[in-house]
Amino acid sequence: MKVSVIGGGTMGNGIAQVFAQNGNDVNLIDIKQEYLDRAMATIEKNLGRMVKKERMTAEEAKATLGRMNAVVGLENAADSDLVIEAVFENFEVKKEIFTKLDEVCGPDTILASNTSSISLTKIAGTTKRADKVIGMHFMNPVPIMKLVEVICGQATSDETLEKVTQWSKDLHKVPVTVQDYPGFISNRVLMPMINEAIYCLMEGVADKDAIDTVMKLGMAHPMGPLQLADFIGLDICLDIMEVLYDGFGDSKYRPCPLLRRMVDAGYLGRKSGKGFYDY
Ligand SMILES: NC(=O)c1ccc[n+]([C@@H]2O[C@H](COP(=O)([O-])OP(=O)(O)OC[C@H]3O[C@@H](n4cnc5c(N)ncnc54)[C@H](O)[C@@H]3O)[C@@H](O)[C@H]2O)c1
The missing domain is CATH 3.40.50.720 (NAD(P)-binding Rossmann-like Domain)
Structure with missing residues (x-):
């Protein structure tokens, strides 16, 4: 075809x-x-x-x-x-x-x-x-x-x-x-997980390596959520959280303030050389 x-x-x-x-x-x-x-x-x-x-x-x-x-x-x-x-x-x-x-x-x-x-x-x-x-x-x-x-x-x-x-x-x-609902399945399930990992970092529940290690070794994810966020691009993660937040009008999708701050600072992950990790 x-x-x-x-x-x-x-x-x-x-x-x-x-x-x-x-x-x-x-x-x-x-x-x-x-x-x-x-x-x-x-x-x-x-x-x-x-x-x-x-x-x-x-x-x-x-x-x-x-x-x-x-x-x-x-x-x-x-x-x-x-x-x-x-x-x-x-x-x-x-x-x-x-x-x-x-x-x-x-x-x-x-x-x-x-x-x-x-x-x-x-x-x-x-x-x-x-x-x-x-x-x-x-x-x-x-x-x-x-x-x-x-x-x-x-x-x-x-x-x-x-x-x-x-x-x-x-x-x-x-x-x-x-x-056709906001975030479909992939981003509706993935992004709130990443957002929650960023909340854990912001609140000092654990450091970035600990958060990623728990999800890698405990849940068999090939990449930790913070590492994955850097890979996807923090600006993209923020955009998608905004889509979920606007689309559902539900506070459970509010973007983490630390995610917003990282994007404002130009720390976009791998593509900018700096995100939660340095590249
Ligand atoms: N990058 C990812 O991981 C990923 C994953 C899944 C879905 N998506 C989606 O796929 C789409 C593309 O993302 P990407 O990362 O490949 O973007 P990209 O920026 O790498 O590529 C976009 C391309 O579109 C071209 N373009 C722009 N306007 C055009 C026009 N009017 N006519 C023809 N070409 C035009 C640009 O020149 C560029 O080559 C987006 O909707 C994105 O949300 C991206």
């Missing part, structure tokens, strides 16, 4: 890679050729690593790249069976893209978003095909993580859900259907 991925950043290049790896023709679309060149270089490097580890042959890697087309311009998505948007987590940016995709794409094209926190119902409302709009929430790094959280907006049809579920399975992923 023919797939277009909008946005060649962290998530978009991984999503494009797994679709191409599994035999689909893929357009990778971004706003500048240099972003696309960077995305294609990342994909080539990832495929090269897989060949080295004997997870795929050099011929398969070459064929995967041969199925990919990196282009500027949303109109290139026109004849796709599925379009997956993976641009910045900003409703206005996504609105512009979905409005344009709705205009240029054929009537049967399914439009998916990889959003981690924006309402799918709201995104679908920017189009005239809300029944064909759905969430496909891949996890980072996409080629490795098995889960696809499939999110149904208020008007998503059963037919759209069935197709997207099957396509996710065709990628050797495990799709899980979730309804």
